Amino acid sequence: MNKSTFFTGQPIFAQLLRFIPRDMIRRISAEHNADRYCKRFNTYEHLVTMLYAVFNHCNSLREVTTGMLAAEQRVNHLGVRYHPRRSTISDANQRRQADVFGSIYYKLYQRYSGFLSDSRKKSIASRLYIFDSTTISLFQEILRTSGQNPVGKRKGGIKVHTLIRSDLDIPCMICYSAAAANDSSFLKEVHLPKGSILVFDRGYADYIKLNSFSASGVTWITRRRSRSAYDVLEELDNPHKEKGVIADKRIRLGHRGCNRVLGRMVQFKSPDSGEIYEFLTNNMKMSAMTIAELYRKRWQIELLFKRIKQNYPLKYFLGDSENAIKLQIWSALIADLILKILKKGIAAKWSFANLAAMIRLHLMTYIDIRGFLRSPEKALQSKFSNIRSPNSKQLLLIT
Template sequence: MGRNPANGKRKGGIKSHQKLDMQAGIPVKVYHSNAREHDSLFIQKEGVMKKREVALFDKAYNNYAPFDQWNNEGIFFVTRLKNNAKEILLEEFELDQATPDNILRDAKIALKHKDDQGQEKQVKLRLVSFYHQEKNKTYYFLTNLFDLPAEQIAMLYKKRWEIELLFKKIKQNFPLQYFYGDNKNAIQIQIWCTLIALLLITIIKKKLTKSWSFSNLISLMQKHLFTYAKFTDFFNNVDFFAKEFVKNKGNPDDFQQKFDWS
């Protein structure tokens, strides 16, 4: 994060790793790391992964040693195979007639890794090849889910795009283009404040009976942070609120006496 300073001296960067609960639509685990730290360290943090969960993540997080451990612990995942991966074919699964044409291959493979003692081991995983017609590109999905149809593996990974939409929402609606401080603590405080605001506004949005886009809600909320009214009532009746406010000639005291929404 940040820009190149005029004096040519580059400052350290920060990565924000977030585990998104797809049902809630908000991050449930957040970890900030140095920009040079490998992404895969996040998925190895205690409490990040839980049994019977299905994690969807980019191939930058690939680490075969944790994958081997997850196989034994009942933790599932879908990711993409790295371009330089050297897989060992163990079994080629036959595609039945009901399989869509864009599923090119379904196989059981092994990938080598070293354990904590430096001993070479193999993790057994599933490889699904999917052809994207619009992009004219083949994607190789890596997973330990062997019971699901091959096409469902591809659909599961597609849901990973929701984390990209979350980061897009944060960048578009909150001031993270620039930081008010340049030390680690100041930057992390600003990111945490942004995530707290995201959580609170998401809760408010879910309680509203009137449909609001997130960006419109943020935009109007910024203009009425000091308006003395209950947020849910205000946003559910914003047109009525505006008319009554004009009738009272913009006097918030008269308006508050008439509508006790505190």
């Protein structure tokens, strides 16, 4: 085999790692003292190993170590000085704080958010934020889960509270809690600039924070809980009755003597299912149809949760501690951000699932990633055409 042809350039994994500046990793590691007392397997090598596990869908430490050992000659291109052992990865997942990987994600978000958004279009999507949570089940009871005690051994769960900006489709804020934690307590962690629009589900009922949003010029849109009390102050004009808007009212939320919120309620009947929705907001200027349409966009964050759970290994974790679980989730979010950058930068149209699958299959292939994604078959045929000599004699089974 002609090695000069086969091993030209760098593997696809090394090209993906170019999106992560090493000097940024060193600065973050120094800020957190993440490499203190580490003779080997520093923060960068730990990140590369975890990204390898995420991209390759590794469900155990043995899969990670054997996979990297099989590609040991190519590990030098990744900046990893030696082949990590299972105990080394396990100790690092236990000892190195997950906040280090969280800081890496936020720095990458700040670095590439301008590239991922279309700055030429000042649309409402650049001001629209969506907040929700998703629960990831755990094999052991590491974090207390919600619901009644099931038959047999009780499993744990971690809840990931996520804020995204609609035009970026990647998280801009992440908070973790046990699955049994109340969602409403995490709304206070959201801080947005004036003029922003925040959409969230009815599980986040924090009236103090809602009043704070109104005072700071942030529009919020949610749904009314069935148990939420309110007083009708005024019936507003309803020019969209034929489009499904049943009523538009100015109300005051809350029980008397408690924290109360001045707002607006739009009752909307879905033309498809016939179900009646009650939307709450503090914006008195938007039309009722606009409010209903903005809340419908909340489904975008559900698609984000589905994308992350389907394309990254978050069913089995490479550690049984809370820190190891959070660290692996941060690694999946970093991998997702890298693939979003790659998808935005190529001319060819790929679905995210197909792109993630192609990267997984060819993670260690030596080929230019942009040319490969433009035309995979053509790029691979051109890459390996010089490996076989046209004048070489083939071995025959029958002579």
